[in-house]
Amino acid sequence: MARATDEPTAAAPAEDLEDLALRDDYALNPAFVEMVVDAADRGDTVRLHELIDALHPADIADLMGFLSANYREVIVPLLSADDLGEVLSELDGAIREEILELIDAARLAQALGEMDSDDAADVVDDLEEDKKGEVLAAMSDIDRASIETALAYDDETAGRLMQREVLAAPQFWTVGQTMDHVREAGVDLPELFFDVYVVDPANKPLGAATVSRLLKTRLDAPLSEIMEPVIEIPVDMDQEEVAYIFDKYHLISAPVVEPGGRLVGQITVDDIVAVIQEESQEDMLALAGVSDPGRGASIMEITRSRFWWLLINLGTAILASGVIALYQGSIAKLAALAVLNPIAASMGGNAGTQTLTVAVRALATKELNAANMLVTVWREIAVGLLNGVAFFIVIGLITFFWFHDPAMAVVAGLAMIINLLAAAVAGIFLPLALDRLGFDPAASSVVFLTTVTDCVGYFSFLGLATVIILR
């Protein structure tokens, strides 16, 4: 019976499945994931093939993220070498490592052969040492050589991002000669290219002509006439720097050069889009004190990855409690102090996070440097002071109407000014200092910041209360 009701669905044309696979926003449709799970549960390989064939490799990678490990085990063997390569380059982290373990060396070598050298190197880098050897041995000499060359560069550098295949031409070539060359060279050229790099006899870039320009120009014009200056990317440049340059100058592709200046590859903007996503997510997660162990990480791995940040925070919370302990006597005399005590600290933490986040962002986009540091610092302090005064009034009035005690209102207000000022100072100086010392300003500033704002908040409120109210 189950079979009979399934048949009409199975017979639906592929076009329908493609429509069903994605929602209007191009995210994978949960109903489609359900269909894959059902087919896998029934062991219906024909149906699974149909479903997977309806997906772009990027969507197969997404599907892997939504499935649990036992379903991934069923899907992976069904993928073609071509799809497998593309799926592997879309995935990362725990899921990729797990899938790599499911594939034998020969099949993996074949899939890697279908990938761009930069993506293939990334995958090989994820393999365990002995499997890495096996896989490389199973590859063709050319594929192995290009992967080994890529792996010789550090992770997250231009050398790793680049593809070695480029379209380069001497400057005396004409547009027509260049086009003839491209038509003949065909497969040896990169699959996609956007610029012809014009090089000297030592293979050093002299300039570049966009392919659009090439197509628009008369065939007898020499390349030297249409080329424009290029920005050369050193092979050891950090990928974050490369992304900054691409973003700033709106580059589509850029030549990568060795220390001697020789052209060794190119980076294209599609690789950069991924880098920008990665780097900005890293900053966002770092500010929250999470290093994302990625999808597919186990509960224990996630717990452990968050534990350390929380432990550091516990240390700072206890330090702040130590400040309160200094005034335990004052609180024993007037328990109302304990009620209002957290307010200035909490406001300082929030105001400081505002300043800090703006500063971290401005440092990442290089909008903040020595040229405008003083102005920025002064601006943040002025903003802190102004909001301090504003909230002096707000909290003062609230406290007065709550406790009917003018002295308490003044103390709450003064603590607010002091802590919003401290928050501004800490919020701007901490990321600047971390950056200057060569640390990632996003990484640990928040924990330092809240230490400052909690301690100053408690100290100023309880200290002033002790002096003004309880004297």
Place this chain on the structure above:
Amino acid sequence: MARATDEPTAAAPAEDLEDLALRDDYALNPAFVEMVVDAADRGDTVRLHELIDALHPADIADLMGFLSANYREVIVPLLSADDLGEVLSELDGAIREEILELIDAARLAQALGEMDSDDAADVVDDLEEDKKGEVLAAMSDIDRASIETALAYDDETAGRLMQREVLAAPQFWTVGQTMDHVREAGVDLPELFFDVYVVDPANKPLGAATVSRLLKTRLDAPLSEIMEPVIEIPVDMDQEEVAYIFDKYHLISAPVVEPGGRLVGQITVDDIVAVIQEESQEDMLALAGVSDPGRGASIMEITRSRFWWLLINLGTAILASGVIALYQGSIAKLAALAVLNPIAASMGGNAGTQTLTVAVRALATKELNAANMLVTVWREIAVGLLNGVAFFIVIGLITFFWFHDPAMAVVAGLAMIINLLAAAVAGIFLPLALDRLGFDPAASSVVFLTTVTDCVGYFSFLGLATVIILR
């Protein structure tokens, strides 16, 4: 005398100035900014021209950000119409508005004529109503029409991002015919193009051939043979969706279509890089409760933009203080409670922010949806519980050695478990709920989250202490 010492510097070749302008990381050199300021102070227009000529328009835009308003007033009149247009399209916010006020309608119309229609429309949109009319009147009919068409689309949609110039060809054309057409049409085509869109007689896209593919293929091959399927972008799609599609499928360009399916323009990846930067920064700033008023905003504008978020936070802080007020009697009996009280609340805030940030990120990248929602919720709650147990032990031991009171240690530990669990639940459900209700999950989740973690933290610690220690 001043003149004499200036001359050697002024005579330095342009090449040297270009080297000096940028640091190794391609950020503007503070020393160079200093040189611009010096030249402006001396009123040395010749030198200013030299300095500005050494900069790429993107760097001139950067320079504007580092200078104060009175220096910008000196620089803007020195820019060529071409540079001015590019500088305006790089800038945004307060600085751009300020610069626009410095330029008369005729000069602005000329600069806008040099820009891509999408960038020009953006600038015109920033103008005040009466100046907008003046500027549009001063433009050529063609330029005005293209800007008015762009402005007819909503801000932050595909229609605004796209450029109207595209390279389209009927499917029966051969590669050779297409290339001849490009060479003849020349200036009417977009400055940069990466795909030839193959269209039917009604101008609906049938597919696309990359320019690389065009160059590699024999001249007599019909386009229909080398074209591949395209993803069509509806003209009213939100730019964040467009960026998601470009990132997911590694697109370089995509055709934009009207509701009827007719091709009306194209979006290229360089526009998307800017969108991705913008959107991820928006999320990061929203989590910290800052809406960046941009560089060049006045101190009063910044103070005001941050005030409202802080006021909301004050409301939640007072709410949490209300919870403490419920237990004022307990604190009066045992002031030590006030010392330990903030710890569980602070830990909950941090743990909740971790969960929340991971969830906001996963929602933005569409890694979290109905298909894996239950798994994700369960995972976060399990992580919260496990870390709760871990910190039950840690804080229990610390409290025991600090206060030599086993009951106090148990209370501190239990409050920790309860609040880390509450933090996990709030941290995962708040962004999911905001997203489901159609709000930006990054925007206000933190304020709700800390309300929950503060109130639960204080309530569980003081409540348990009252029941267990003071009963």
